Amino acid sequence: MTNKSNIQKAYELAVEQYESQGVYVQQALDRMRDVAISVHCWQGDDVVGFEGNDGALGNGLAVTGNYPGRARTSDELRSDLQFAYSLIPGNHRLNLHALYGEFHGAVDRDAIGVEHFQSWIDWGRAQNVDLDFNPSYFSHEKASDGFTLAHPDSGIRQFWIDHGIACRKIAAAMGQAQGDPCVNNFWVPDGFKDIPASRKDPRQRLAASLDEIFTEKLSAEHTLDAVECKLFGIGSESYVVGSHEFYMGYAISRNKVLCLDAGHFHPTEVVSDKISSVLMYVPELLLHVSRGVRWDSDHVVTYSDELQAIMQEIVRGDYLNRVHIGLDFFDASINRVAAWAIGTRNALKAILAALLEPTEKLQQLERDGDYTARLALMEEHKTMPMGAIWDHYCQTSGVPVGAQWLEKVREYETNVQSGRQSKLSAVDG
Template identity: 65%
Template sequence: MFDQVKELYNSLGVDVEQALKAMAKTPISLHCWQGDDVVGFEAGAGALGSGLAVTGNYPGKARTIAELRQDLEKVLSMLPGKHRLNLHAIYGDFGGESVDRDQIEVKHFQSWIDWAKEQGIGLDFNPSCFSHPKADDGLTLSHPDPEIREFWIEHCKRSRIISAAMGEQLGSASVMNVWVPDGMKDMPADRQSYRQRLSDSLDEIFAEKLNPAHHIDAVECKLFGIGSESMVVGSHEFYMGYAIKNQTALCLDAGHFHPTEGIADKISSVMMYVPELLLHVSRGVRWDSDHVVLFDDQTQAIMQELVRCDVLPRTHIGLDFFDASINRIGAWTIGTRAAQKSLLLALLEPREKLRAAELSGDYTTRLALLEQAKALPWSIVWEEFCKRNDVPGELTLLNEVKAYEASVLSGRQ
C-alpha cells in the first residue's frame, strides 16, 4: 500500500521520501514537566504557585529523577525519529541538598547531560521563575525591589551557563527560554515602569555573549494568567519588540493568546524580523489550560505555516502541556505524535501546485487541492514512518501504554 500511496502523491508533485527525510530531521522537544506535574526535584519541592496549576491525580507519576528518566525512555521508544528533552531548572540533580535558584551550577545538571548523551538526544533549558517565596507576589524580573529582581537575574544568568554547557557537551545548541509570571490581578497604575524594569533585567541577563552553536536565547509572551488577569508584563507586543531589537528567538505558545486567536497566522510575520522561532505547541481550552496536543485544526495550521513559509530550519518545536487526569505516559506520547502527524500532513501538501494556482488567481483549484490533501491516505505514510523507526503504529500504541502502566506505573504508591 505504501508504494501505491507514494505514486498517488507523486502524481500531485509530492515527494514522499523527501517528506519522510524532513520528518526525521525535525525533533520535538519533550517537556519534562508532564511526567511529574511540574513538581521538580528541589529539596522540599511542593505545591505549584505563580499562577500555575495542574489538575488530576492519576496514579503513577514520577517521584524521582530515576523514575522520570525511566518514563522518558519509554516515551522516546514510542516516538518515530530522534527528539530532545526540555528541562526546567527545578529538575536539577541536587542530591537532597538545598540549592536556591541563584546558586544552581552545571554540576547539578551533569547527570542529565550524561543521560541525554546515552540516549543520543539534545537538551533544552528554562530558568524556573515561579513556585518560590521570591515570586509569591507574582513579580520577578520586573519587581520594584532591586534585591528580589537581582535574585532572579542571577538565576537566569546561571541558567544560561548551564544551557551553554548542555549544548557544548551534546554538540547541539540548547534553546533556553525565559518566561516569567510577572503581572497584576487588578488594573495597574504604572504599566510602563514594570516593562522598563523587565527590559533592563533582560538586558543584564543577556549581556554576556555565548556561542550560538551551544546556546540560543528565547523569550516567551503571554496574554494573561491566574493572578495576572489585568496585565502581564511580558506581553506579545513587549517580547516581539524585544526579540526584534535584540535578535533573540521569539517563543510563541499556542495557549498564551485569546482563546479564539491562533498563532499560525503570526508565524509568517514574526519570521520576517526575528532570527529563530521557538514554538510551545499546546492546547488551551477557554484559558491557558495546557491540554494535551491533538491532531486538530490549530496544530495542523501551525505546522502548515512552518512548511509553507520554509522556516522549519529556523524553528525549534517544543511542547507545553501538563495533564494529571490521565496516564502521563499516554499524554506525552499521544500529544507528541499528534504534533508529528500534523507536520507530516503539512509536508505532504502539493505545495508547488497550490502556489501556482494561487499566483494565477485560480482559487477554485487552490480550494480543491487543499480539500483533496485532507482526504489523501497520509496515514499510510505515517505508519511507514513508524515502521522504519521501529515504534508502535496507531493500532498498537495504546497496548504499549497500558502494558507499561501495568508493569511500572501501578507499582508507584
Template identity: 55%
Template structure:
C-alpha cells in the same frame, strides 16, 4: 492500502512521499520534562504554584524522582519515531545538595547531561521563575524590590551559563527559554514602570554573550494567567520588540494568546524580523490550560505554515502541556506523535501547485485542491514511517501504552 499504493496516490499530485519521510526524520521535537511529574520538580524545598502554572488531576504513576522520570522518558521516546530532544526546567536538578535558585550550577544537572548523551538526545533549558517564595507576588524580574530582582537576575545568569555548558558538552545548541509570570490580578495604575524594570533585568541577565553554537536565548510572552488576569508585564508586544532589538529567539506559545487568535498566522509575520523562532505547542481550552495536543486544525495549520513558508530550519519546536488526569507517558507519546503527524501532512502537500493557482488568483482551483487532498492516504504513509523507525502504531501502540502505565501505577 499498501504503502506503494499510497505513494502512487501522492505522486499523482506531484508529491514525493520518500522525500517527505526523509524530511520528517530530520525534525526534532523538544519534549517537556514537566508533563511527567505535574510540574513539581526535584528541589529539596517547598514551593507553590504561581503565574497560572497548575496541573489538575491525580492519575497514578507520577514520577517522584529523577530516575523515575528518566525511565518514563526512555519508554516514551521508544514509542516516538525519530530522534528528539528534552526540554528541562531548572527546578529539575538532580543533586543531593539543596541550592537556592540563585546558586544552581552545572554539576546539579550533570546526571541529566550524562543521560542525554547516553540516549543520543539534545537538551533545552528553562530558568524557573515560579513556585518559589520570591515569586509569590507574581512579580520576579519586574518586582519593585531591587533585592528580589537581583535574586532572579542571578538565577537567570546561572541558567544561561548552565545551558551553554550543556550545549558545549552535547555538541548541540541549547535553547534557553525565558518566561516569567509577572503581572497583576487587578488593573494597575502604572504599566510602564514594571515593563521598564523587566527590560533592565533582562539586559542585566543577558549581558554576558555566549557562543550560539552552545546556547540560544529565547523570550516568551503570555496573555494572562491565574493571578495575573488584568495585566501581564511580559506581553507579546513587549517580547517581540525585545527579541528584535536584542536578536534573541521569540517564543510563541499556542496557549499564551487569546483563544480566537491563530498563532500559526503569526509565524510569517515575525519571521520577517526575527531570525529564529521557538514554538511551544499546546492546546488551550478557554484559557492557557495546556491540554495534550490533538491532531486538530490549530496544529495542522501550524505545521502547514512551517512547511509552506519554509520555516522548519528556522524554528525550534517544543511541547508545553501538563495533564494529570491521564497517563503521563501516554500524553507525551500522543502529543509528540500528533505534532509529527501534522508535519507529515504538511510535507505531503503539493505546495508548488497550490501557490501557483493562488498567485493566479484562481481561488476556485485552490479550494478544490485543498479539499481533495484531505482524502489522500496520510495514515498509510505515517504507518510506513513508524515501521521504518521500529515503533508501534494503532492497537499495538495502545497496548504498549496501557502496559507501561500499569507497571508504574504502584508509585501511588
C-alpha cells in the same frame, strides 16, 4: 497477508496517489527524519520538580488530576521519558526546567550550576537526546507576590537576575556537550490581578533585568536565548508585564529567539497566522505547541485544525530550519507517558501531512490567481491517505504502528508505574 505486508501494500498505493499530485513521499520522509520535537519534562511529574517542595505550584500554574504513577525522582522521570521516546518515531529532544536539577540538599535558584544537571547531560548523550532548558520563575517564595524580574524590590530582582545568569551558563554547557545549541527559554509570569497604576514601570524593570542577564555574550553554537510572551494568567488577569508586544520588540531589538505559545493569546488569535510575520523580523522562532480548551489550559495536543495550520505554515514558508518546535502541556488526569505519546505523535503527524501537501502547485495556483483550484486542491488533500504513510514511517522507525503503543503503555503502567506510591502531587484547579 501479514500485518507488516498490509502496511507495505497500503503504503505503496498511497505513494501512487501522492505522486499523481506531484508529491514525492520519500522526499517528505527524508525531511521528517530531520525533525526533532523538544518533549517537555514537566508532563511526567506535574511540574513538581526535584527541589523538595512536595508539589506546591504557584504563579498561576495549576495541574489537575490525580492519576497514579507520577515520576517522583529524576531516575523515574528518565525511565518514563525513555519509554515514551520508544513509542515516538524519530530522534527527539528534551525540554528541561531549572527546578529539575539533582540538588542533594538545599540549593537556591540563584546558586544552581552545571553540576546539578550533569546527570541529565550524561543521560542525554547516552540516549542521543539533545537538551533544551528553561529558567524557573515560579513556585518559589521570592515569587509569591507575582513578581520576579520586574519586582520593585531590587534585592528580589537581583536574585532572579542571578538565576537567569546561572541558567544561561547551564544551557551553554548542555549545548557544548551535545554539539548542538541548547534553546534556553525565558518565561516570566510577572503581572497584576487588577488594573495597574503604571504599566510602564514594571516593563522598564523587566527589560533592564533581561539586559543584565544577557550581558555576557555566549556562543550561538552552544545556546540560544528565547523570550516568551503571555496574554494573562491566574493572578495576573489584568496585566502581564511580558506581553506579546513587549517581547516582540525585545526580541527584534536584542536579536533573540521569540517564543510563541499556542495558548498564550486571545481565543480568537491563532499562532499559525503569526509565524510568517514574526520571522520577517526575528532570526528564529520557538513554538510551544499546546491546546488551550479554555485559553491557556495546556491540554494534550490533538490532531486539530490549528495544529495542522501551524505545521502547514512552517512547511509552506520553508521555515523548518528556523523554527524550534517544543511541546507544553500537563495533564495529570491520564497516564502521563500516554500523554507524551499522544501529543508528540500528533505533532509529528501534522508535520508529515504538511510535507505531503503539493505546496508548490498550491502556491503557483495562488500566484496565477486561480483561487478556485487552490481551494479545491486544499480540500481534496484532506482525504489523501496520509495515515498509510504515517504507519509506514512508524514501522520503519521501529516504533508501534497505530494504537499498538497503547498496549505497551498499559504494560509499563502495570510493571513500572503502579509500583510508585501515589499521592496528590498537583494543585487541583
